[in-house]
Amino acid sequence: MSEEEGQLEARLEEQEEFEPSEEFVSQANVTDEGIYEEFEEDWPGCWEGAADLLDWYEGYDEVLDDSNPPFYKWFTDGKLNVSDNCLDRHLEERGDEVAIEWVGEPTDEENRTFTYEELHREVNEFAAALRDLGVEEDDVVTMYMPMVPELPVAMLACARIGAPHSVVFAGFSAEALATRMNAADSEFLVTCDGYYRRGDALDHLEKANEGLDGVDHDVEATVVVDRLGDDGHGHDLRDGQHDYAELVADHEGAEVEPVHRDAEDMLFLMYTSGTTGKPKGVKHTTAGYLAWAAWTSQAVLDIKPDDTYWCSADIGWITGHSYIVYGPLALGTTSVMYEGTPDYPERDRLWEIVEEYEVDQLYTAPTAIRAFMKWGKQFPEEHDLSSLRLLGTVGEPINPRAWKWYYQHIGNEECPVVDTWWQTETGGMMVTTLPGIKKMKPGSAGPPLPGLDVRIVDTKGEEVEPGRAGYLTVNKPWPGMLRTLYQNDERFVNEYWAEYSDTDSDDPEDWVYFPEDGAKIDEDGYITVLGRVDDVINVSGHRLGTMEIESAIVGVEGVAEAAVVGGDHEMKGEAVYAYVILEDGYEGDDDMRERIVGGVEDSIGPIARPEAVVFTPELPKTRSGKIMRRLLEQIANDEELGDTTTLRNPEIVEDIQTKVERED
Ligand code: ATP
Ligand code: MG
Numbered sequence: 162m163s164e165e166e167g168q169l170e171a172r173l174e175e176q177e178e179f180e181p182s183e184e185f186v187s188q189a190n191v192t193d194e195g196i197y198e199e200f201e202e203d204w205p206g207c208w209e210g211a212a213d214l215l216d217w218y219e220g221y222d223e224v225l226d227d228s229n230p231p232f233y234k235w236f237t238d239g240k241l242n243v244s245d246n247c248l249d250r251h252l253e254e255r256g257d258e259v260a261i262e263w264v265g266e267p268t269d270e271e272n273r274t275f276t277y278e279e280l281h282r283e284v285n286e287f288a289a290a291l292r293d294l295g296v297e298e299d300d301v302v303t304m305y306m307p308m309v310p311e312l313p314v315a316m317l318a319c320a321r322i323g324a325p326h327s328v329v330f331a332g333f334s335a336e337a338l339a340t341r342m343n344a345a346d347s348e349f350l351v352t353c354d355g356y357y358r359r360g361d362a363l364d365h366l367e368k369a370n371e372g373l374d375g376v377d378h379d380v381e382a383t384v385v386v387d388r389l390g391d392d393g394h395g396h397d398l399r400d401g402q403h404d405y406a407e408l409v410a411d412h413e414g415a416e417v418e419p420v421h422r423d424a425e426d427m428l429f430l431m432y433t434s435g436t437t438g439k440p441k442g443v444k445h446t447t448a449g450y451l452a453w454a455a456w457t458s459q460a461v462l463d464i465k466p467d468d469t470y471w472c473s474a475d476i477g478w479i480t481g482h483s484y485i486v487y488g489p490l491a492l493g494t495t496s497v498m499y500e501g502t503p504d505y506p507e508r509d510r511l512w513e514i515v516e517e518y519e520v521d522q523l524y525t526a527p528t529a530i531r532a533f534m535k536w537g538k539q540f541p542e543e544h545d546l547s548s549l550r551l552l553g554t555v556g557e558p559i560n561p562r563a564w565k566w567y568y569q570h571i572g573n574e575e576c577p578v579v580d581t582w583w584q585t586e587t588g589g590m591m592v593t594t595l596p597g598i599k600k601m602k603p604g605s606a607g608p609p610l611p612g613l614d615v616r617i618v619d620t621k622g623e624e625v626e627p628g629r630a631g632y633l634t635v636n637k638p639w640p641g642m643l644r645t646l647y648q649n650d651e652r653f654v655n656e657y658w659a660e661y662s663d664t665d666s667d668d669p670e671d672w673v674y675f676p677e678d679g680a681k682i683d684e685d686g687y688i689t690v691l692g693r694v695d696d697v698i699n700v701s702g703h704r705l706g707t708m709e710i711e712s713a714i715v716g717v718e719g720v721a722e723a724a725v726v727g728g729d730h731e732m733k734g735e736a737v738y739a740y741v742i743l744e745d746g747y748e749g750d751d752d753m754r755e756r757i758v759g760g761v762e763d764s765i766g767p768i769a770r771p772e773a774v775v776f777t778p779e780l781p782k783t784r785s786g787k788i789m790r791r792l793l794e795q796i797a798n799d800e801e802l803g804d805t806t807t808l809r810n811p812e813i814v815e816d817i818q819t820k821v822e823r824e825d
Contacts, residue, residue, distance in 0.1 A: 173565045179601045181577040185550065189597025191460045196595070200611035207612045208235075208640050211456035212448065214491065216250045217241045218421045221448070225638065230672040231658045232645065233638040234425050235449035242419035243428055243451050244288075244321035247490035248281040249419065255466060256281075259495040262469065263310045264514055266357040266501025273310055277493070280314070282414075287311075288318035289415035290408040294349065294382040298323035298420060301347040301430060305338050305369050307331040307356035308500045311386045311405060312476050313486045315351045320428060323420035324349075327430040327442075330477030331356065332784035334806050335368045337440075339375030341432050344442055345647060346378065351405075353386040354393045359505045362392035370399070384408060424448035430647050431479055433585045441656065442647030443479075443585050451487055453589040453641025457610070458488030461579050461590050462522050463551050463597065471497035472524040472553075473511065475784075479585040480555055484524055488589070503529060508536045512544040523571070524553035528722075528786035530563045535721035535744050538570045546571060551596055553579045557787060558690050558708050560715040564603035582606040582690050584676055586657065588641030591615065592633075592688050604712065605687040613639055617682045622661045622673065625681075630691060630706055633680040634661055634673045642674070679706055696790060698727035698735050703768050705737070707790070710771075713764040714739055717757050719747035724780050724788045728772065728797030736772035737761075738797040740780055740817065749776030773797075775820050779813045781805070796821050 186192060200207035205225040212221065221239030248260075256278040263273040275283070296302060302319050304326055306312040312328070319326045327345050329338050331353070342350065352369040355362055366385060373380055385398060386405040398404065422428075428447045432440040458464045462484070470489050474480035476498075489496040497518055503511045511533075515523065533540070552572050554564075559580055568578050577596035583589060592615060594600070594607035601607070609615035614637040616624050625631035646653040654664060661673035679691040691706040698705045707725040714723040722742040727735035741757065743749055754774045761769050781789045784807060795802050796818050805811045 169569075173569060177602060179568065179577075179603070181596055181599075181601070182575055184575070185577055186597050190463050190465070191595050192597040194598050196598075197608075197611045204612060204637070208452065211452040211640060212236055212239070214455045214459065215241060215246050215448070215452055221424055227638065227669040228667070230667065230669045231638075231654065231662070231674070232650070233642065233669075235446075235640045236424040236452070239424040239448055240421040241424065241448055241451075242321065242422055243447060243487065244284060244317045245419040246451060247317060247320075247487065248277060248284060251277045251493040252281060255493050258466070258493070259469075260490060261310055261313060262495055262497045262518060264497065264499045266360075266499075266505060268506060275310060280317075283314050283409060284317045284321060285417050286409045286412040286415050287314055287405075288321040288417040289412040290384075291318055291324065291349070292322060292417070293412070294384070294403070294408075296322065296324050296349055299427070300324045300349065301345045302326050302349040302351065303338070303342050303345065303347040304328045305331060305333075305350060305352045305365075305372065306386070306477075307353055307365065307388070308475060308498055309353060309356065309386055309388050310498065311351075311353070313490075313498070315384075316429075316476075316482075316486055317490075321417055321419050323422050323426065325427040325429050327432065328477055328482070329432070330475060330784055331365060332475075332477070332809065335371035336375060337807070338369065338372030341440065341442075342372070342376045342380075343378070344432070344440070345430055348379065348381040350380060350383045351386070352383060353388050354396065355389045357389075357501060359502055362389050362394075364394040366396045367394065370396070422447045425644070429482065431482065431585055441652070442649070443643045444645050444647050445588055445641075446644050449640035449642070450588045451491060453639070454483040454488035455491040457590040457641075458484065458492055460595055460610070461581060461593055462488070462524060462553060464489060464492050464494050464522065466493040468521040469495045469497060469518050469548075470522045470524075471499075471515070471518075471520045473499060473503070473529065474524070474526065474555075479588075480524075483589050503532070504536075507540075509540040509543055512541045512546060515546055515549065516544040519548035521548060522551045522553065523549060524555065526556040526786050527554055527559040527563055528557065528782065530554065530559065530567045531715075531722045533571070534563055534566045535742065537745060538566075541570050546573065549573075549576050551579065552576045553581060555581045555583070555590075558692055558712075559604065560712045561603035562715055568603070577601060578603075580606045582678075582688070586643040586676065587635075587639070588643065591635070591639070592690070602683075602687050605683065605689040607688065608686045609688070613637065615688065617680050617688065618661070627682055627684050630679055630681050630704070632675065632694060633678045633688070633690065634675055636673050638669070638674075698725070698737060700727075700735055700737065700768055701733045705765070705769050709765060710737060710739070710761055710769050713761045713769070714741060714757055714771075716764065717760040719744050719753065720757065722780065724790060724793055725771070726790050726794040726797055728794070730772065737769060738793070738821075739771040739774045740793055741774055741776050742778065742780065743776060773821070775817065777813065777817050777820060779810055781811070781814050781817070782809050783807055784809050793817070
């Protein structure tokens with residue numbers, strides 16, 4: 162590192178607040194600070210503006226019907242169609258503009274570009290095909306697909322004919338597919354022969370077929386996309402299985418009138434990843450969800466029709482639903498879709514794509530950012546990233562060091578970073594800065610979006626003092642909220658409302674949504690999400706958030722990533738176990754161990770001192786990149802390990818186990 166660079170790093174390390182650049186502010190979609198007050202005063206009327214981003218066949222009566230909490234209804238009796246809003250209405254002005262820019266993993270393969278007109282055509286043809294296969298309005302169509310363009314086509318085709326979709330992440334097991342098809346009584350499946358991952362042509366259809374064998378009712382039809390061509394695994398299609406391309410060709414030129422859906426009709430089901438137990442069928446509806454996805458895309462991601470926008474999540478997660486497909490396409494922008502991993506063929510693949518397509522906004526996850534940081538800045542430095550205007554992150558808390566690295570090495574200190582807190586259940590972003598208005602504080606997501614009543618409370622529901630850890634609650638409904646858990650209203654109330662609501666009351670004021678995350682708030686109203694409520698360690702009666710300890714560890718030079726869990730301890734109740742990944746070029750020796758322990762003592766106090774520091778090349782992660790703390794806890798306690806099938810890297814578990822045994 163040169164002296165100049167060293168000074169820059171040192172300055173950034175100290176700096177706790179960052180202002181958006183004037184250049185960004187001067188072009189931002191939302192720049193009037195008054196929006197917060199305005200929305201508060203005109204609530205729930207403030208959401209009319211979000212509804213105005215959509216085209217309606219029939220206008221709605223009421224913005225909000227809160228007569229039966231927590232079963233809220235938004236934009237009552239309005240009629241609209243999501244596929245019309247994402248496609249048809251753009252045709253006249255933007256038909257030739259690119260809607261989806263698809264990049265496959267193999268570098269020698271041509272990318273596939275769909276203009277709005279081309280996407281519209283294929284969605285119509287596939288919608289007609291689905292109808293011919295017997296799909297009727299309100300039938301749930303399951304999609305078990307990797308990142309191929311036929312996935313958004315299928316989603317929009319379903320939306321067109323009013324058939325809700327349920328997308329199951331392609332990395333999930335056959336069993337996960339069967340469970341979800343059974344839970345939703347889904348009789349239709351759209352899947353794929355395979356896809357490329359780090360150069361290998363993976364067989365996906367075998368898994369899909371195995372899943373189908375576990376479905377406990379008749380499956381009427383399965384559609385199979387041929388992604389791999391000659392690299393395919395030679396499966397013959399079974400009875401009732403159809404080739405996607407043939408179906409589309411058979412319906413060439415077909416036009417399907419978009420069904421007029423009621424505002425509250427179901428758009429899709431999404432089973433949450435299940436990092437914490439049995440999957441929940443989160444139900445999202447048509448108008449509220451789309452308005453929320455579109456409004457937040459515009460206000461937070463600053464999307465404009467002429468942008469090339471890229472969210473590197475997988476469409477198998479809610480992030481991909483709201484911020485690859487629905488939000489961006491509702492706004493008529495260009496949405497980039499990438500099939501592969503960031504390190505294939507080299508660790509600069511993302512930066513190569515940003516450069517080639519002149520990406521304006523990049524929305525990714527802290528786990529990816531920490532990997533970039535570990536790999537080193539030389540990879541982004543090889544590329545011209547000057548097209549970038551805004552950066553975003555989602556999925557888990559981001560530690561200040563990773564935030565600053567992203568800000569400096571990807572954004573060149575010119576792009577605001579939006580750290581967006583939200584969940585599958587919220588439909589879209591909830592807590593984050595508005596990039597054209599608010600200063601940023603690394604490590605803190607920011608204030609709640611305008612019109613949202615988010616509070617940090619104690620176990621009794623009383624607001625806690627700034628700086629104190631508490632529980633995050635949402636005290637007023639919002640348009641993008643889940644409406645229920647599919648066919649299970651009771652679990653919906655119990656999971657999300659019972660904790661802080663008077664469940665006998667009809668007064669919406671008595672109903673409080675509890676997302677099960679811990680958080681703290683500062684004097685400016687900025688919220689730092691500390692992670693799931695169950696991620697708390699109780700050391701000698703002190704409740705310590707794992708996130709705070711992890712932050713302290715990741716603040717130590719040379720540490721790339723850390724996960725902290727509680728291990729049983731005779732004296733203390735629980736003791737802090739830290740699993741640590743080092744940056745390339747650092748050794749996991751005693752000196753490093755001491756610096757880590759010292760770092761925790763300095764920033765939190767001796768009470769949080771890790772009992773064990775275990776160096777590992779990887780952490781067990783779910784396919785969505787979330788650390789499986791439950792497993793690390795079981796390892797620390799030498800317990801039998803639970804299900805590891807949803808892990809991206811199951812092989813690492815044994816490796817860590819051996820290391821922990823050696824520590825003991
Ligand atoms: P499951 O609910 O099935 O266990 P999940 O919670 O991992 O799965 P998601 O809905 O994708 O499924 O994740 C939402 C959670 O991710 C939030 O509740 C929060 O814990 C975490 N999260 C998301 N974004 C942020 C963020 N910007 N900062 C901190 N935490 C975040
Ligand atoms: Mg969750």
